[in-house]
Amino acid sequence: MRRLTIFTLLALAAFFFVASPATAYDRVAGKPAIVLAAFGTTELSALNSFQNIIAQVEKAFPDYEVHIAFTSNIIRKIWHDRYDDGDFDKKNPGVDTRFYEIGNVLTELAKIQERGADIILVQSLHITDGEEYEDVKNLVSTVQKIKTYQPSLTPFPWIGLGVPALGEGDGPAKEIAAATKALESIVNEAKSKNAALVLMGHGNEKLTQKVYGKLQKSLRDAYGPQIYVGTVEAPPHAPEILAELNKSTSAVNPKKILLTPLMIVAGDHAHNDMAGDEPDSWASVFKAGGYEVESRLIGLGLNNDWVNIYINHLKALEAKVKAQKK
Numbered sequence: 001m002r003r004l005t006i007f008t009l010l011a012l013a014a015f016f017f018v019a020s021p022a023t024a025y026d027r028v029a030g031k032p033a034i035v036l037a038a039f040g041t042t043e044l045s046a047l048n049s050f051q052n053i054i055a056q057v058e059k060a061f062p063d064y065e066v067h068i069a070f071t072s073n074i075i076r077k078i079w080h081d082r083y084d085d086g087d088f089d090k091k092n093p094g095v096d097t098r099f100y101e102i103g104n105v106l107t108e109l110a111k112i113q114e115r116g117a118d119i120i121l122v123q124s125l126h127i128t129d130g131e132e133y134e135d136v137k138n139l140v141s142t143v144q145k146i147k148t149y150q151p152s153l154t155p156f157p158w159i160g161l162g163v164p165a166l167g168e169g170d171g172p173a174k175e176i177a178a179a180t181k182a183l184e185s186i187v188n189e190a191k192s193k194n195a196a197l198v199l200m201g202h203g204n205e206k207l208t209q210k211v212y213g214k215l216q217k218s219l220r221d222a223y224g225p226q227i228y229v230g231t232v233e234a235p236p237h238a239p240e241i242l243a244e245l246n247k248s249t250s251a252v253n254p255k256k257i258l259l260t261p262l263m264i265v266a267g268d269h270a271h272n273d274m275a276g277d278e279p280d281s282w283a284s285v286f287k288a289g290g291y292e293v294e295s296r297l298i299g300l301g302l303n304n305d306w307v308n309i310y311i312n313h314l315k316a317l318e319a320k321v322k323a324q325k326k
Contacts, residue, residue: 030116033065034314035108037136038125038264039202040070042078044092046265047099049301053125053264056307061314064121067108068098071132076102105136109143113155119321123162123314125264125301128171128211130204133164160321162313165306171211178312180218182305186296187223190258195294196226198241200274200282201262203231226254229262230282232273238285246289256292259283265299 034057038050050068058066070076082088083100103111105122112120122140126133140161148154167175183199190197201212209231216229228244230236236244245257259282261270274282275295283293300306 030112030118031065032063032119033067033112033121034061035105035112035120035122036066036068036125036310037071037105037122038068039132040072040075040102041265041267042075043265043267043271044095045297046267046270046299047096049265049299050099051096052304053301053307053310056304057123057311057314060311061318065112067112068102069105069108070102071104071136073104076104105139109156109159118158119318119325120156120159121162121314121317121321122159123310123317124164125310126164127201127262127264127300128166128204129164129168130202137161158321158325160317160324162310162317165300165309165313166211166215169211171214175309176211176214176218178309179215179306180222182300182303182309183219184223185303185305186258186260187219187227189296190226191224193256193258193294194254195256195258196228196245196254198228198230198257198259198282198286199262200259200269201229201231202269203233205233209234232269238282242285242289242291245291255290256294257286258294258296259286260296261299263299264301266297267299270295270297270299 036050036053036057041047041050054066054068058064070079079099079102089095089100109120109122122136124133124136129137140159143156144159146155151157163175165175166179186199187197203209203212212229212231216227219227219229225248228236228241230238230241259274261274263269272278272281275297276283278284279288283295286293
């Protein structure tokens, strides 16, 4: 598969810098474009989350060309290998073909720029500003700085980046409030089953986890105490949540748990770390602790209230970039 690297981009930028007036030409601006930047998934059953997000964004921004990019190198390679595997498509008919050739953000920006760049909105589909988001942020910041001898040849004249669902840093109040409201239907689902709700996020070993604690507090303040937010990569893990559940003095102390991913897709983490049969999966830990467990394998990309968080971030970004264009 053809994949652009940062070296390709730098070479492209070098061409723009040295192009002489005799050979240079003005690019005709194409449609404005949106690039949705997600970690990605290899789970076929989880692709509907991305398809729904794309559909909702296209509905909200009908004048824009909408692209999707996966930030995970490993996940993109798996999809490219599947593209080269003639039997995979036969065994899995109906897979959206765009995922076979899925690119990273740089790849999608190059495609847009080659057709003539106008406004480009890059929207993170990450939950928090972890490592993957920071890499996208650095990339967008870098291409924003590319200048050319002739201003008309600037490859990315108007580009910006939309923040993750829970914003940047430890979680601004506005973003936490929006996320709390968007999760109301899931909370109500747990309550209807007389179950405690446990949300499993991805988390990060190196970056702060405070945003997850803020979200948990906001959810409890809004809907009651039996809501727990943990992560795969850093505490609180399932054993810590189990200990807290067992110490609960709430008048309502259910013996059932509704497990659901605090992730865009119900991918590998949801199917294995959360709902798997291995003894260290979250479902197994809670079952061993005496709880009845129901695993809800539905990503947030199918929750339109959550998708609207990204759409609102895109609208704010659009206003900002258009203001810079004037």
